[in-house]
Amino acid sequence: MTAQMHVPFLLTRAGAVSALTIAAVGGTLLAPGTAPEAHAxxxxxxxxxxxxxxxxxxxxxxxxxxxxxxxxxxxxxxxxxxxxxxxxxxxxxxxxxxxxxxxxxxxxxxxxxxxxxxxxxxxxxxxxxxxxxxxxxxxxxxxxxxxxxxxxxxxxxx
Missing domain, CATH: 3.90.1720.10 (endopeptidase domain like (from Nostoc punctiforme))
Structure with a gap:
């Protein structure tokens, strides 16, 4: 399963703020609609x-x-x-x-x-x-x- 597929699960499981924090800090997850340069x-x-x-x-x-x-x-x-x-x-x-x-x-x-x-x-x-x-x-x-x-x-x- 790719990092992109985990985002919807994280959004419901951990909350939108937590998932976006993980994406911003870790640099390995993508939120829907992010630029291609944000890829891992x-x-x-x-x-x-x-x-x-x-x-x-x-x-x-x-x-x-x-x-x-x-x-x-x-x-x-x-x-x-x-x-x-x-x-x-x-x-x-x-x-x-x-x-x-x-x-x-x-x-x-x-x-x-x-x-x-x-x-x-x-x-x-x-x-x-x-x-x-x-x-x-x-x-x-x-x-x-x-x-x-x-x-x-x-x-x-x-």
Whole structure:
């Protein structure tokens, strides 16, 4: 039985508030009418997302890979390493290593790549609702931000 099939049972058995709380916190259940990106995500993607969020406020430093300072690809590499997955060092190398998915197939924990021409210049971890965890630039800190352009693509870590 899928997680989706358990929702009606949970709604009657545990109450609507409890079921929706479980869905929001666990990230593995779907309430009717939720967006496709709310689907259950793999444990490594979920863990990487948690690690990135735990680094909120850490300063940006070019070339830094953590644990206290990060550049964009250093944050994604560090987060996935803590989740048990290896990623290469740069945003372009990470783009080349992931399985590309469409925006309609994106899930929380996927990598979001920002392009200029044929070059990937920035990467973050998709947090849902059009937002990413990322380490933006010199003078800034790791933070949650809205995706600011349509010039992005998505990659799933295998």
């Amino acid at each position: 995500i793999t444990s490594h993607a979920n863990r990487a997302l948690e690690v990135a969020a735990s680094k909120k406020g850490s300063p940006y430093r070019f070339g830094a890979v953590g644990p206290h300072r990060f550049d964009c690809s250093g944050l994604t590499q560090y987060s996935y390493k803590k989740a048990g997955k290896k990623l290469p060092r740069t945003a372009q190398q990470q783009y080349n290593r992931t399985r590309h998915v469409s925006a309609s197939q994106r899930k929380r924990g996927d990598l979001v790549f920002f392009h200029s021409g044929g070059y990937v210049y920035h990467v973050g971890i998709y947090a849902g609702r059009g937002r990413i965890w990322h380490s933006p630039k010199t003078g800034d800190v790791v933070r949650l931000a809205k995706i600011w352009t349509r010039g992005v693509s998505y990659g799933r870590v295998r």
